[in-house]
Amino acid sequence: MTETLPAPWQRAATGANLLASDGTLGVTIFEEMTTLAVRTGAINLGQGFPDEDGPAEIKAAAQAAIAQGSNQYAPGKGIPELRQAIAAHQQRFYGLAPDPDTEIIVTTGATEAIAASLMALVGPGDEVLTFEPFYDSYGAIIGLSGATHVTAPLLAPDFMPDLAALEDAFSSRTKAVLINNPHNPTGAVFPAEVLQRVVDLARQHGALIITDEVYEHLTFGVRHIPVATLPGAAERTVTISSAGKTFSFTGWKVGWLSGPEHLVSAIRTVKQFLTYSSGTPFQSAIATGLGLPDSFYEDIAITLGKKRDILSGGLRAAGLDVFTPRGTYFVNVDTSPLGISDSVELARRLPALVGVAAIPVPVFCHPEGAERTRSLLRFAFCKKTEVLEEAAARLATLRDRL
Known part of the structure; x- marks a missing residue:
């Protein structure tokens, strides 16, 4: 009998950890955590996108290009x-x-x-x-x-x-x-x-x-x-x-x-x-x-680094082990010091528990890697300073709420 190969969509879903062993198709962890954040009114530090626009001169250049017919x-x-x-x-x-x-x-x-x-x-x-x-x-x-x-x-x-x-x-x-x-x-x-x-x-x-x-x-x-x-x-x-x-x-x-x-x-x-x-x-x-000057590129990294430190302070206050990142929008923590070994389960509880959403790192792994990273959570710090300060204050209460 000729073996039936998985359809392209099934291969894509399997590669992204969206297809269960019984063939059930799930949603991405980003969609799941965003839905939980909306439902609970939590601050969404799951998906990595900023909550404020970039330089005004770049926006103005786009508006000018539209007005000039580059459409x-x-x-x-x-x-x-x-x-x-x-x-x-x-x-x-x-x-x-x-x-x-x-x-x-x-x-x-x-x-x-x-x-x-x-x-x-x-x-x-x-x-x-x-x-x-x-x-x-x-x-x-x-x-x-x-x-x-x-x-x-x-x-x-x-x-x-x-x-x-x-x-x-x-x-x-x-x-x-x-x-x-x-x-x-x-x-x-x-x-x-x-x-x-x-x-x-x-x-x-x-x-x-x-x-x-x-x-x-x-x-x-x-x-x-x-x-x-x-x-x-x-x-x-x-x-x-x-x-x-x-x-x-x-x-x-x-x-x-x-x-x-x-x-x-x-x-x-x-x-x-x-x-x-x-x-x-x-x-x-x-x-x-x-074509923006070097000072722009230097400033965006400095500003983002300060935001990293604000969020990291709240995560440490929560009793989590913080792995300080050297780049990107993201900081990872280990939940083990709180006696929690399953970051997926904690991620699903976190929006209702303290009003902050995050992404469990095991979803970015194959099964063996998922076990190795089982207690890790990822938080995004590419948000407004006041949002991160509020998120840090909420996260600092995690140990008590648990």
């Missing part, structure tokens, strides 16, 4: 103005020099860039390696591509990989390594020696590297190192980023990727049949944003 399809690879601004950004901050005509594509957010890259470059019989915990869309798109998702664990308290385990995770079938740095959900920022080991192993196994660097400007006291700048990486690396996190315009969905022409051409072949193009006036506005 039809953009070129499939993005408007020239934005591609040139992306190239200038990569040169300015990292010394990289992608050709804006042949080595850059503008995408509908980083999510589309990741999806188009994986769907273009991997397929059945291939393995895609990520760190674990991993952002849930990675598992979904890897599943949709038909490739096998392999993981290497990140270990608390600093969420660095065990390099021996990382080496063991590679095989002759490893077609691509997908790296998120700075890392969601852990907040880790990987140093040069870790990234170089990934590059060396990828070269050894003939694997491509796809990097998700959307939090590149949101690091605290450490420097972001693009993988493409490391020895042996440029010829095999696709670098992905976006405007949403840097400029606090997540709803505009403007992302981009850069890399060697032969890889970018392959990805563009797939991308043009996904969205073709999107957000013409927003692309023009983000080109303006990428």
Whole structure:
């Protein structure tokens, strides 16, 4: 009898931990926690989006572009103005020099860039390696591509990989390594020696590297190192980023990727049949944003770092073990000091208990990783200062309420 393969949607749902063993389709943890937050009136520190807009000059640039008639399809690879601004950004901050005509594509957010890259470059019989915990869309798109998702664990308290385990995770079938740095959900920022080991192993196994660097400007006291700048990486690396996190315009969905022409051409072949193009006036506005002075980029990291510290204080007052992040929007805690080993169960209780919603880290893992991270919770601190102060005050009461 011929075995019936899972449908594409089932592979995507399984990859994102949405399909139960009995075939029941669940909702994402983000939807579940948001629903609980709305029902209870809780402060939602689950999903990572800001609650205030970014720079006024970028909004004004979008409004001007609309008024001036930039409202039809953009070129499939993005408007020239934005591609040139992306190239200038990569040169300015990292010394990289992608050709804006042949080595850059503008995408509908980083999510589309990741999806188009994986769907273009991997397929059945291939393995895609990520760190674990991993952002849930990675598992979904890897599943949709038909490739096998392999993981290497990140270990608390600093969420660095065990390099021996990382080496063991590679095989002759490893077609691509997908790296998120700075890392969601852990907040880790990987140093040069870790990234170089990934590059060396990828070269050894003939694997491509796809990097998700959307939090590149949101690091605290450490420097972001693009993988493409490391020895042996440029010829095999696709670098992905976006405007949403840097400029606090997540709803505009403007992302981009850069890399060697032969890889970018392959990805563009797939991308043009996904969205073709999107957000013409927003692309023009983000080109303006990428040209903002260094002081803007320095200030957003400093401001976000202060917000991290406000929320972390409330979490420590609650009796939780706080793992201080070096980047991103997120701080992780261990619930074990409160005698709680199941963060999923606590996450479901938390909105009613103290009026704050969070995301349990096990949902970002395969079963073995879920057990390893069973007591971890992730909180987002990309909110207004007064919201975080109120959330911190509420969380400080957790131990007593338990």
